[in-house]
Structures are given as structure tokens and as C-alpha cells.
Amino acid sequence: MTLQRTDLAPLSECAIETHGLTKKFGSFTAVDHIDLAVRKGEIYGFLGPNGAGKSTTIRMLCTLLKPSSGAGKVAGFDIDSEANEVRKRIGLVSEKLIMYTRLTAEQNLMFFGRLYGVDNAELKPKIEELLDMVKLTPFKDRSVGGFSSGMRQRMNVIRALIHDPEIIFLDEPTTALDPQSTKFVRDTILELKNEGHTIMLTTHIMEEADELSDRISIIDHGKIMATGTVAGLKSEYGTESMLEVFLTVTGRELRDSASDRVSMKAVGRM
Amino acid sequence: MSGWKVTTEIAKRDLLDLWRAKMLLVFFILMPLLFMAMFGFIYPPTVQVNPYSGQIASQYPNLELAIVQQDTGQIARNVEAQFIQIAESQGIFRVNEMTDYSTARNGIVKGQVSGIVVIPQGFSAAIQADTQATVQVTVDQTNPSVAAAVQSEVAEIFGAIEGQMSTQYLQNFDPTVNPTFVLQPMAITSIPLIAGVPSSFEYLAPSFMALTVITGALNGVSTAISREKEQGTMDGLLVAPIPRQSVILGKIVAQTVRGLIQGFLILGLSMVLFGVVIYGSPITMLLVMVLGVASFIGVGIIVTSLAPEQETAQMMTTLLQFPMMFLSGILFPINQLPVAVQYIGKTFPLYYAADALRKVVILNASVSIIMPDLLVLLAYSVVTMAIAVPIFNRAMAR
Numbered sequence: 001m002t003l004q005r006t007d008l009a010p011l012s013e014c015a016i017e018t019h020g021l022t023k024k025f026g027s028f029t030a031v032d033h034i035d036l037a038v039r040k041g042e043i044y045g046f047l048g049p050n051g052a053g054k055s056t057t058i059r060m061l062c063t064l065l066k067p068s069s070g071a072g073k074v075a076g077f078d079i080d081s082e083a084n085e086v087r088k089r090i091g092l093v094s095e096k097l098i099m100y101t102r103l104t105a106e107q108n109l110m111f112f113g114r115l116y117g118v119d120n121a122e123l124k125p126k127i128e129e130l131l132d133m134v135k136l137t138p139f140k141d142r143s144v145g146g147f148s149s150g151m152r153q154r155m156n157v158i159r160a161l162i163h164d165p166e167i168i169f170l171d172e173p174t175t176a177l178d179p180q181s182t183k184f185v186r187d188t189i190l191e192l193k194n195e196g197h198t199i200m201l202t203t204h205i206m207e208e209a210d211e212l213s214d215r216i217s218i219i220d221h222g223k224i225m226a227t228g229t230v231a232g233l234k235s236e237y238g239t240e241s242m243l244e245v246f247l248t249v250t251g252r253e254l255r256d257s258a259s260d261r262v263s264m265k266a267v268g269r270m
Numbered sequence: 271m272s273g274w275k276v277t278t279e280i281a282k283r284d285l286l287d288l289w290r291a292k293m294l295l296v297f298f299i300l301m302p303l304l305f306m307a308m309f310g311f312i313y314p315p316t317v318q319v320n321p322y323s324g325q326i327a328s329q330y331p332n333l334e335l336a337i338v339q340q341d342t343g344q345i346a347r348n349v350e351a352q353f354i355q356i357a358e359s360q361g362i363f364r365v366n367e368m369t370d371y372s373t374a375r376n377g378i379v380k381g382q383v384s385g386i387v388v389i390p391q392g393f394s395a396a397i398q399a400d401t402q403a404t405v406q407v408t409v410d411q412t413n414p415s416v417a418a419a420v421q422s423e424v425a426e427i428f429g430a431i432e433g434q435m436s437t438q439y440l441q442n443f444d445p446t447v448n449p450t451f452v453l454q455p456m457a458i459t460s461i462p463l464i465a466g467v468p469s470s471f472e473y474l475a476p477s478f479m480a481l482t483v484i485t486g487a488l489n490g491v492s493t494a495i496s497r498e499k500e501q502g503t504m505d506g507l508l509v510a511p512i513p514r515q516s517v518i519l520g521k522i523v524a525q526t527v528r529g530l531i532q533g534f535l536i537l538g539l540s541m542v543l544f545g546v547v548i549y550g551s552p553i554t555m556l557l558v559m560v561l562g563v564a565s566f567i568g569v570g571i572i573v574t575s576l577a578p579e580q581e582t583a584q585m586m587t588t589l590l591q592f593p594m595m596f597l598s599g600i601l602f603p604i605n606q607l608p609v610a611v612q613y614i615g616k617t618f619p620l621y622y623a624a625d626a627l628r629k630v631v632i633l634n635a636s637v638s639i640i641m642p643d644l645l646v647l648l649a650y651s652v653v654t655m656a657i658a659v660p661i662f663n664r665a666m667a668r
Binding site for chain 1: 286501510511
């Protein structure tokens, strides 16, 4: 489905854009020629059922996967040919904890900070500031392995911020969290937007998409089914509920399937 | 951040991680030591004759032996007394005189004695008549190692007694003949390469060093990569603006360092616990170990990159380790094996690493002497790394 011309921001204002971005795994097409345009400073929600291709898209934009065809630019750099430049400017918060469980919170952040080339002198105060932001300062010297899932996700968030990236990708950030942690993460996301970051967020939680996103794309079977502002979509589909919009666009049938291919998420296959 | 700095950062982090898993560290040192102890104490040779003193040294000192005297003659009693004297003064056997064979046999069955020597009726008479007398030996066949020891030690002792008897006889027969010449026209003296009587630990210590270091390299890299994948931190590394090679190189450096530390710890502990003496240069040993690790890291990386999850990778490396351990001359020299099997053993880098290390440790071999071994290890390293690094990078960039 092509984007409406009015939905497209002028290219120079796009933090993230894709043209015909496609990913195939053998004969299976996970992401099918998608066009995206995410404006600078907005929160862009990527909403879809499981297996729709959300994570695959994010992974391509984060340079973790090479596209099968099509193009993408993040922060003005091509995701294929200028991957290293892209990596300098993005932060990834994935569902998995990107932390070394045997090391302490501080040791983890020091390590990743150094990888991003953050100056040693800047690093320590930055870490303190970040730990304070997510209220984990008392746990600075404790092994991350012992943290609860809410604490881990907060660590995940600040890990992604250590190098002050322009663009932050969040892949299902609150899926496994308790209500307090969920609220905290969502508030943090809004705060990051206020600070000028661009945020792309995938989720299958309707309230989250509703509450946080400036604009949303609904993806299903690897294709974009609908795009627009939250208010715009609700009025287009004549309903106050994001869930209704979603179910109208993607259909109400159950999505049962048993594939022989073990899901990449479950096993973390390279 | 430059490639080398990143590599160092990643290596340091890996080592820090390892350091914080102290239980694992202890395990990695204790396991090989335990293996060494087990193999060291059952390893033949069972009898060694000290080339300097002529003393018979036994792997199983003070074994319980039964002696059954069935002859009533004086000669038989003298021989028995001599046997007991030699056996006990040299700590070879503790001799128990038993009245009859069936009691002695029960002794073996009950585990009270490890062997029986019977001096049968007619022994004295035979010697008196200048004819060959017989001595009968029974050993505990349920324990082949001890049985072999008893057999050879009894033979050695009787050999000594026979020597005396023959000398006596010759002197009586013709005092002008030199008895030593008749009995043993040629004496074989041994000029040892190193002082002292080498124990089996001299063979095992460098073998186990090589084994630990190499299997550590195989497993270590494999585990390190899998853990990153499963922890999700691999994504964290790949999404960072660092050169791809640094990820794998950092792991390689960390594993090499870990392997070397393990190897030297084992050597050190062997010296303290098993009395191993080092004759060679530690620098040369270091060189061998580094090359040994390098030769195997590539294999570890290839296995992990191709296996879908850690369990499979683990199985594959174990599958590789076992035949390697038995066929590479770690536990015993492979010239005891059939030639075809020996060829298989010689395809493993472990064979060359263990061989080189042994020569350095026991015989103080210099680099030029072990050069053939080193060249094989170098070739393995280069080839496997050349295959492994691109495979890893390609698996990353899916």
C-alpha cells in the first residue's frame, strides 16, 4: 500500500525512510516492499500482530540484518552501505536484555560506553546521570543478573542512551513488564521525545500505540496496511478504539500457525 | 574507536566475565588435575629398575604375597629366605608364609594377597642334581595391572637369586672362569637423557596441559559466542559502531589468555602435587601453547557459527574431543595403536601440541627441534582462522 502524499514529510526532515524495503528468508517473505517516512522528533508506532514483520523491519533499520532488496536511510545514512555511520546515531532497546548478567550495572554501561567511543572522562558522570534517571543508582555495583525484569528493561533503556543517539528504536519494550515498570518506560519514552530524540516503537499493545505515538503504521504479513496519525486513523475507521481500527485493518481471525522454522526471537539464531 | 582498542575492550570484558564466574574457573583447573591423578596412578610401567643403583622400583610397593613351601630340603628353604630378604628389604612384597596352596588361593580370592609363589616338592632335589628346578607363580587375574606387576617383580627377584646361584656354581666348577662373563657376556648400561627415574606424570603433565589448553580453546570460544547470542548481548555488539572483526578477535584473545593461564596453572600444580620436574624453557612452552590454542579456536568458531543453538555446538565439540583425547597420545603413546588408527591420531593438532610440549618439558627441546610440530600447528591455525572469521562475519550479517 503506498503512502498518501500528504503523509510524507519533506525528505530532509526524515529521520528514517525506506523505499521498497524487503526481507526474505528463503521462500518466506517477512517484510514486503515497505515504504516508511518517520519525521525527526516524532514517536512513530509500528503496530502489528505477531509474525507481522515488525522486528525484522527494526532489525534491518538497526543494521542487524541486511535487506534482501529495497533501500533505507536512518539519520541520513544508507543502512546497507553506510551501516557504521547509522550505528553511531541509533540506540536499540529490544525485548531481550542486552546486558552481561555477571557484570555490574556500572561495568556493563562502562563497556558499552567505551564501544561507542564515549570519552572516559564523560562516561562516569553520564552513567550516574542515567542510573539516576531510571532510579537504579543504588544498584550500580550489583550484578545485573540479579535484577528483576522491570529493572532490566530500565537498564536496557539507558544502555541505549549512553551515547546520546538521535534515534531510538524500541522493539516491544513493555511486553513482559509489570504495570509500574510499564508506566515508567512509557513516561521515559515521552520524556525522550521532549528532549528531541526521534523514536520508533514496535508493539502489539493497543494502549501503548495509542498513548505514545504521533503517527502509526499498521503492518501485517510484511506489508503496511494503514498509516496515519492516531486521531486520523480513528476518524477514518469511525471508531474511538485503536483496537477496533487494528482489527478492522488486520481482520478478526486467529493467526495460528506452526512453522518448522524456529522463531528467531525464541532462540536468538544469528 | 580503533579496531585494536575495541578488540582489547571486548577481550577484557570476556576475561572479567570469566573471573566473576569463580566456580567455573576452579572447575577448569580441577578437572584436568583429577584426570591426571586418575591416569597417573594406574599407568604402566609397573616395574622400573633404577639404572644407577640396580634397585627394583615398584609402582605398587609392599604388595601382599603368599609363599607356599612344599619342599622340605635345605636348598628350598635357603631360596625362600633369600626371596623374602630381597623382597622385603626393597619394599617390593610383604611376604606371608602359608601352609598350603588352597589357603593361599583363598587368600587371593578374599583379596588378602595379590599373588602366590609356590616352591614345589622336588625343588631341592632338582638343584642338587644340577637340573632346572621349577617355581610356580599365581597372580590375581582380576586386576591385570597388579598381576603384571607381581609377575615381573617375582621374575626379577628370582633372577637375582639365580644369578647368585649360577655364580656360585661356576666358581665351584672352574675357579678360573669369570662367572660374570658366562652368565652375562654383555651388560647393558643405560645413559639417561635426564636424571632420575621418570614417573608417568612426566608424560601426563605436558599431555594434559596441551589437552586442557586445546579443549579449552574449542569449548571456550564456542560457549562465549553462544552465551552472547542467548543473552542478547550479541545484538548489542553488532549494533555498536565497531569493526565486525573485533568481536571475534576480542573473543579469540580472551580465550587464548584464559587457555595459557590454565595451562601454566596445571603445570605448576603438577610440579607441586605430582613432583613433575620441568627441564625446558617456559618461553618455548608458551609458544607451543599459543600455537595450540590458535589451531583450535578456528574450529570452535566454525562449529558455533554453523550450529543453530548452543546445545548442538556443545555436542559437536564433545564429539570431536573424545576421539582426539584417546588418539592423540595424551593418555598413552600412540605407537601402541594399529597403524591406520595412528594416522587418524596424527591428523589432530593436539597430537603435535602434546608431542612438542612433552619434548620441551622432559627433554629440554629447543624451538628448532620442535619446529616440525610448530609448523603443523601454525598451518592449522592459519587455515582454520581463514575459514572461521569470514564464516562468523557472514553469519552475523544475515
